[in-house]
Amino acid sequence: xxxxxxxxxxxxxxxxxxxxxxxxxxxxxxxxxxxxxxxxxxxxxxxxxxxxxxxx
Amino acid sequence: xxxxxxxxxxxxxxxxxxxxxxxxxxxxxxxxxxxxxxxxxxxxxxxxxxxxxxxxxxxxxxxxxxxxxxxxxxxxxxxxxxxxxxxxxxxxxxxxxxxxxxxxxxxxxxxxxxxxxxxxxxxxxxxxxxxxxxxxxxxxxxxxxxxxxxxxxxxxxxxxxxxxxxxxxxxxxxxxxxxxxxxxxxxxxxxxxxxxxxxxxxxxxxxxxxxxxxxxxxxxxxxxxxxxxxxxxxxxxxxxxx
Numbered sequence: 173x174x175x176x177x178x179x180x181x182x183x184x185x186x187x188x189x190x191x192x193x194x195x196x197x198x199x200x201x202x203x204x205x206x207x208x209x210x211x212x213x214x215x216x217x218x219x220x221x222x223x224x225x226x227x228x
Numbered sequence: 229x230x231x232x233x234x235x236x237x238x239x240x241x242x243x244x245x246x247x248x249x250x251x252x253x254x255x256x257x258x259x260x261x262x263x264x265x266x267x268x269x270x271x272x273x274x275x276x277x278x279x280x281x282x283x284x285x286x287x288x289x290x291x292x293x294x295x296x297x298x299x300x301x302x303x304x305x306x307x308x309x310x311x312x313x314x315x316x317x318x319x320x321x322x323x324x325x326x327x328x329x330x331x332x333x334x335x336x337x338x339x340x341x342x343x344x345x346x347x348x349x350x351x352x353x354x355x356x357x358x359x360x361x362x363x364x365x366x367x368x369x370x371x372x373x374x375x376x377x378x379x380x381x382x383x384x385x386x387x388x389x390x391x392x393x394x395x396x397x398x399x400x401x402x403x404x405x406x407x408x409x410x411x412x413x414x415x416x417x418x419x420x421x422x423x424x425x426x427x428x429x430x431x432x433x434x435x436x437x438x439x440x441x442x443x444x445x446x447x448x449x450x451x452x453x454x455x456x457x458x459x460x461x462x463x464x465x466x467x468x469x470x
Binding site for chain 2: 205
């Protein structure tokens with residue numbers, strides 16, 4: 173199979189690669205969002221703990 | 229059983245499971261992509277465009293599977309008042325919504341070359357769109373109520389009412405004369421899909437499933453930390469010491 177044929181997908185390239193690209197985007201996004209949230213939550217908890225330590 | 233429902237135990241267990249689920253997801257998706265894009269032959273009717281099926285069908289399956297998990301967890305939370313079940317249901321919603329969006333969008337990208345239209349108000353498409361709004365409604369309702377316990381209860385009731393939509397989606401292609409093609413799978417004894425196409429389809433579907441569990445557990449861990457921030461097991465965590 174040659175590369176150009178593979179990319180063109182029998183003329184349906186835009187639709188096929190559009191679908192796979194969108195899938196990749198959704199999968200990456202759903203991985204990134206909880207990772208970022210984890211960072212924020214942990215940062216806030218550390219801050220909260222530090223303040224509690226100071227007021228003690 | 230009680231041990232598994234304790235947030236502290238669950239937090240640790242989930243942390244150990246996530247890397248394994250992630251690894252299995254990568255392997256399944258790579259195998260599925262290889263078989264689906266390089267090995268499976270072109271379809272005799274739809275040519276190469278049918279390869280959209282390998283992402284579209286698993287996404288549509290996930291949209292319904294996640295909804296059932298979410299509504300089931302909601303029911304458990306309502307009946308037994310288990311906090312972990314509330315967190316589970318909440319963590320399902322955004323992932324379910326994104327798979328529903330993906331099913332609709334890839335369906336649109338498949339419909340354009342095959343049916344000549346991006347969208348039709350056909351029973352299958354319309355009921356899947358309603359599913360998307362149910363997820364959005366769940367998240368909006370849950371976010372609009374301050375108290376997390378009350379928010380979870382209200383959202384769970386909405387999720388349970390929305391369950392009627394699931395059989396409608398499933399049987400829509402049989403009950404109504406739809407533009408959407410009927411299922412290729414599930415008819416006992418008469419497989420209407422060739423094994424070379426079935427293998428990548430099932431690998432992708434399994435990969436999506438393990439991906440869902442991995443990212444759902446990640447979200448659950450975040451919500452557990454937030455909700456349990458006043459308990460000693462969280463405040464004593466060495467990595468949170470300033």
